[in-house]
Amino acid sequence: EIVMTQSPATLSVSPGERATLSCRASQSVSSNLAWYQQKPGQAPRLLIYGASTRATGIPARFSGSGSGTEFTLTISSLQSEDFAVYYCQQYNNWPKTFGQGTKVEIK
Amino acid sequence: EVQLVESGGGLIQPGGSLRLSCAASGFTVSSNYMSWVRQAPGKGLEWVSVIYSGGSTYYADSVKGRFTISRDNSKNTLYLQMNSLRAEDTAVYYCARESGGIDYWGQGTLVTVSS
Numbered sequence: 139e140i141v142m143t144q145s146p147a148t149l150s151v152s153p154g155e156r157a158t159l160s161c162r163a164s165q166s167v168s169s170n171l172a173w174y175q176q177k178p179g180q181a182p183r184l185l186i187y188g189a190s191t192r193a194t195g196i197p198a199r200f201s202g203s204g205s206g207t208e209f210t211l212t213i214s215s216l217q218s219e220d221f222a223v224y225y226c227q228q229y230n231n232w233p234k235t236f237g238q239g240t241k242v243e244i245k
Numbered sequence: 246e247v248q249l250v251e252s253g254g255g256l257i258q259p260g261g262s263l264r265l266s267c268a269a270s271g272f273t274v275s276s277n278y279m280s281w282v283r284q285a286p287g288k289g290l291e292w293v294s295v296i297y298s299g300g301s302t303y304y305a306d307s308v309k310g311r312f313t314i315s316r317d318n319s320k321n322t323l324y325l326q327m328n329s330l331r332a333e334d335t336a337v338y339y340c341a342r343e344s345g346g347i348d349y350w351g352q353g354t355l356v357t358v359s360s
Contacts, residue, residue: 139306172346174290181339181353182290187346194348225290229346232303234280236290 140164140228144237150245157213159240161226166206170230173202173211176239177222185224186211216242247271247349249340254354261330261358267323267340267351275318278343281325283336284353291336294325295343308334330358 141164151157161171169189174182184193186202189209199214213220221244226237253265265281281293294304294314302314313326323340335358340351 174347176290181350182347183350184346184348187348191345193346227290227292227346229343232295233305234292234295236292238289 139233140167140231140235142226142228142235142237144224144226144240146240147238148241148243150243151216152245153218154215155245157216157220157242159211159213159224159226159242161204161209161211161237163207163209163228167228167230169205170228171202171204171209172227172229173200174225174227175220175222176225182225213242247342249342249349249351251338251340251351251354254338254356256357256359257330258360259331259358262326262328263330263356265325265327265338265340265354265356267325269321269323269340269342272342274316274321274323279314279316279323280341280343280347281312281314281323282339282341282347282350283334283356284339285333285336288336293338296323327356330356332358334358 143162145160171189173186176182190202201212223239248270250268280295296302296314311329315324337353339353341347342349
């Protein structure tokens, strides 16, 4: 099983600042990596797939990069609605594992 | 408009069985990869099972031999039959469509395994 490790566990950021979230895979997943946003009481929402492609309707302030084992989600200027938990997920191999999540909170 | 609506969750005793349903609209279940993903209270996401368009199925080790994923093409509905339920199966279960990551999620249905 591929283990996905996200860092940091919690990120405290002021509105308008940049947030950088990391995700590391225990072995290569090529570019088969997705990022999700989840708010309390809601289902996750797909932000990025293919490591760097924004899903439909996702604002340009969200960007993804990386391949192989190292990936990054960047939120260029945090808006109030961006404070949430973010998960990475590899879909290169079964089981399609998720990271443990990074909580982005208001500083 | 794509919609996924789960049903069938509830309170069940350890060792019991439950069948979850996911009614899809706006697309054809049998032409897509369809999954069940769960989230225990206050915890992260865990992929439970997937059924591919060709019919192949895969399961997480934690549920293998106890859960069965299936679909009814005539009803455009996905199912998860859960047997021999354990306390650690307590979670919100999401039905999901996969297309380079999961692009559509249901609202989730809560399964609580407790005596």
